[in-house]
Amino acid sequence: MLLPTTQMNTIAERVKTFYESLGYSTEPRISMGKKIESNVVMPDEKCW
Numbered sequence: 598m599l600l601p602t603t604q605m606n607t608i609a610e611r612v613k614t615f616y617e618s619l620g621y622s623t624e625p626r627i628s629m630g631k632k633i634e635s636n637v638v639m640p641d642e643k644c645w
Contacts, residue, residue: 613623
């Protein structure tokens with residue numbers, strides 16, 4: 598089930614608040630990725 602963005606943001610904020618209450622803090626990060634087509638197996642293909 599996909600949630601609307603606003604609901605996801607609310608959930609994420611609650612999780613963030615919970616972890617902050619345990620003493621955790623957020624740090625700025627950049628996460629980058631690139632899909633490599635040759636590594637993607639389509640559902641109709643078999644990977645043996």
